[in-house]
Amino acid sequence: MPTQQTDYFQLIYRLLLGLISAGFLWIIWPYISNVVLILVFAFLFTTVLLSSVDALEKRIRSRGLSVLIVTIGVLSGIGIFIGSFISQLSAQASDFSSRVDPTTLTAEFKNLGERFITALPGFAANMIPSGGDFASTLSGFVETVVNNLASLAGAVGNFVLNAAMILIFTIILLAEYHGFRKSLVSYISNKYFEIGLRLIFNIEKSVSSYLRGQFLSAASVALMSVIGLGILNLSGANLTLIVFIGIIAGLANLIPLVGPFVGMVPAILIAFMNNIGNEVALSHLLFGAVPSPFFILDIILMFIIVQQIEGNLITPTLVGKSVGLHPMIVMIALIIGGTILGPLGMLFAVPATGVLKVIGQEIAFVRRNAHLL
Amino acid sequence: MKNALWPNLFRGWNRTESETVYTLKQVPVFKDFSKKEFTELEKLVHHRTYASGDFVFKNRAPGEGMYIIMKGTIKITIGTRSGNEQVLAELEEGDFFGELALFDNEPRSANALAVADSELIGFFTADLLSLQDRNPQMTNKILMNLGGMLGERLRNTNNLLFEAQTKSNNDANTAD
Known part of the structure; x- marks a missing residue:
């Protein structure tokens, strides 16, 4: 049959066309990946900030001024957070180095390791290699860091440049967003124009609702972590930088599945740094039964509770199924x-x-209605 | 026969606004808009060109918004097969169609076909929703105007229905 x-x-x-395009993209990807990444970041920041700019424009009736105010506000917030975090962290680090000398640190590590191994059941304890020299590992790590300082400076420079580019693109996109969208849809042919407009609108809606949901859940995790860490502090955990640890836990929560575990790390490190040499903290028992040196298990339990409240109570209520993907697909x-x-x-x-x-759903919609276009 | 050269030559010579704003001003949906609001609206709407014989949309197709005719002629029809086609209206410059799609998610209820090379201005649900976030007063005006227009159409339909019923009752009485 000729049609077939x-x-x-x-x-x-x-x-063939698809394969050639994919091959071409594969070849040029190393050269354009950085720009693409900058654009993706700029687009995501734009999506996050767009509703704030629109809301401000509604009040002050000036798009340019709204973009300026929102950008300055966000940059000031980030600057204040990073600045005060660095200053407090350096104060914490200098306090830590003045209190602890390498010999004490090695002894503490050994002591901690032994306590852990004795607390573990026999089969699990046998799985941990004995005789780990933490001090030499630590000095090796310091040496590597010093050696890599030059490349670190390069990476920092690259990061600053990329951040500046993202900022510029975000400002341009925020100011010209609606015009930019209009010129983008003007390239769609008459036949697919309305459907294209609908697709772009649905993508925007899906991405912004996902991002808003993520930020709401991150904020709730941050707040609950600060409260949880405050409660632990009252029970003698001797934690500092509680607000910063909470915010970092909230930000880490933006990465699904892995993020919550990453969020625990700063809290555990701070607990360790603050309580090193403290015999009471070393021999602390969770619920008076489970050994929890430096309140580590307390912190982990607190974060698990926070995650459970966020995952089962807050996100379903506040956010709902923002993207509606199966957990298997997410993984x-x-x-x-x-x-x-x-x-x-x-x-x-x-x-x-x-x-x-969303694109898949729209393609299915177009296929169903193709005879009507 | 009237010569179209002179009106076309001097068309808009003393006009300060763009052709888009001039066309939008003729549409009752944008009644009572200020100059600034028309400028804002101009940034939002889409310009589309259609060759003679092109469909703007087909009956039962998903509808996303309304069109305003800037140039050309658009024929509104129902019935898909040739011979079965029924012309509902032939619209000219300044006329608009498809405005019901701004209100509901229902498919189009007729075909819109360009019978001459046409330039249309499109205003869609996505634009209305994005305008709502930034300028609710403007959105309110549009919705109120649309509501007013639909109310007027409903009143007209009621009058026609009433007239038809009265006529049918009179006919029945005469027959008795």
Whole structure:
């Protein structure tokens, strides 16, 4: 049948075209990846800040001024947070170094290791290699850090440049967002115009609702972590930088599945740094029964409770199923994102999959209504 | 026969606003808009061109918004097969159609076909919703105007229905 033949030819042609495009993208990707990443970040920041700019524009009736005020506000917030975090952390670090000398540190590590091994059941204790020299590992690590200082400076420079580019692109996108969208849709042919407009609108809605949901849940995790850490502090955990640890836990929560565990690390480190040499903290028992040196298990339990409240109570109530992806799909997306782009890929994996889902739904919608276009 | 050269040559010579704003001003949906609001609206709407014989949309297709005719002629029809087609209206410059799609998610209830090369201005639900976030007063005006227009159409339909019923009752009485 001629129609069938044409269809096969069209299919093969499309397949070849797709393969050639994918191959071309594969070749040029190393050269454009940085720019693409900058644009993706700028787009995400724009999506997050767009509603604030629109709301401000509603009040002051000036788009430019709204963008300026929101940008200055966000930059000041980040600057104040990072500045005070660095100053407090350096104060904490100098206090830690004045209190602890390397010999005490090694002894504490050994002591801690022994306590852990004795607390563990026999089969689990046998799995941990004995005789680990923490002090030499630590000095090796310091040496590596010093040696890599030059490349670190380069990386910092690169980061600052990328951050500046993201900022510039975000400001431009925020100021010209509606015009930019209008010029983008003007390239769509008449036949697919309304459907294209609908697709863009749905993608925007999906991404912004996902991001808003993520930020709401991150804020709730941050707040609950601060409260939880405050309660632990009252029970003698001797924690400092509680607000910063809470905010970091909230930000880490933006990465699904892995983030919550990453969020615990600063709290555990601070607990360790503050309580080193403190015999009471070393021999602390959780619920008076389970050994929890330096309140580590208390902290982990607190974060698990926070995660459970956030995951089962707050997110379903406040956010709902913002993207509506199956957990299995989320995990696969995270693995793929993590493999391609590392932690950044994990951060973007879920919204990107959400966008793909919306595109898929719209393609299905277009196919159903193709005879009407 | 009237020569179209002179009106076209001097068309808009003393006009300070753009052709888009001039067209939008003729549409009752944007009644009582200030100059600034028309400028804002101009940034939002989409310009589309259609060759003679192109469909703007087809009956039962998903509808996303309304169109205003800037140039050309658009034929509104129902019935898909040739011969079965019924022309509902032929719209000219300044006329608009498809405005019901701004209110509901229902599919289009007729075909819109360009019978001459046409330039249309499109205003869609996505634009209305984005305008709502930034300028609710403008959105309110649009919705109030649309509501007013629909109310007027409903009143007209009621009058026609009433007239038809009266006529049918009179006919029945005469027959008795």
